[in-house]
Amino acid sequence: MQIVNQALRPVPSWSMYLLGLVPLSWLVLRGVMGQLGVDPVRTVEHDLGLRALQWICFGLAISPLRWLTGINLLKFRRAVGLVAFFYAVLHLSAWLFLDIQLHWGQIWGDILRRPYITLGMLALLMMLPLALTSNTWSIRRLGKRWQKLHRLVYVAGAAAAVHFLLVGKVWVGEALIYVGIVAILLIIRRVHSQRRASPAAK
């Protein structure tokens, strides 16, 4: 694992932002080539949402990966989180502008009454303060409170995964896999923090 960490040492953390743009570029390219299928609105909306969830999972996996394998990706964590937020905002924009097309009556009704949209909105709203306080100044300024605040990502991740699950007419397939991934990543954290808390483990 030291080899991996050594190889990663010269890689600048901003390279993660470039990696983050790859799925978007691919989507735009498919659009330009007319490869978004019969219902491009649905394809774009779904793809952006899925990317947001994937990057949330990536962010949630960074610490467990270090505990379990020793691979240290901590320096990329801010970028990973911001890329996830970026895709979540694009996903919301696709819904607002391309799908629901600013029918505000329907939008408020959907947000308040449809549990899956409520959950999706909550997930995004929870990510907003995290994105705003992702700068070094906020980390210094908030100190211990920063850590506490950023635990919101666990709730946001779970809400996003359940949001995906509830969109479908039947609960199978892809969405269940993501619910499983988020659940496992959160359980690993729970177990890890309990071990650290109990003196017997030392």
Next chain:
Amino acid sequence: QNLSTSETANTLEEITNYNNYYEFGLDKGDPAKYAGQLTIDPWAVQIDGLVDRPGSYDLADVMRMGPVEERIYRFRCVEAWSMVIPWNGIQLSHILNKVGVQPSARYVAFETLLRPEEMPGQRQGFLDWPYREGLRLDEAMNPLTLMATGLYGESMPKQNGAPIRLVVPWKYGFKSIKSIVRISLTADQPPATWNLTNPREYGFYANVNPEVSHPRWSQATERRIGGGLFNSRQDTVMFNGYGDQVASLYAGQDLKRDF
């Protein structure tokens, strides 16, 4: 009476690559990918229950029970998207009149083929297979109700429910059951797959109704497939715009309760 809409029909490409046919998978592209393996010849339709001449009718015999007509219908999915589809088919009323409906019959039940070896979705238990649907007899006898056997003048593509499927244009698409192997005339309301799976979300009637929201989304507007990325949403019309033909069927009925 011309029952076809003059709206521009969706392309064959759109109609055959955007399907909800869970027997072949959950993705809208799955039916186009996997329906090819379905054997549709020979095909027989069992017509039974409260009819004078029950039996197993070969597809060719069913096709002779009435004239094959072209009907260009709007198609509104419960998921709030819609298309315009040029079907070819026989009015269900002609078929029912040929087999003789007994006076005690009040409903018509339909069943899709059950063949898990050719229908991969049926190997998973997310729905109670085979897919079943039903209509009230007066709905089934309405001139709009079609047993479709083709699209754009060609025989029905497999992903669209070959060789014979129901089309009920004033109801959400899931009522229009595909690849039918059985039609039964019954006295009682027959089971319907989505209604059984989630009665809160899918009613037996499932008439297109902008006033009655699906619990998870509004039905007030819809996206017409085919307009590209910046296509505008349009208002959903009561009975999918077929109110002149069908509103009288529901006179005195509370469609908010019987959704």
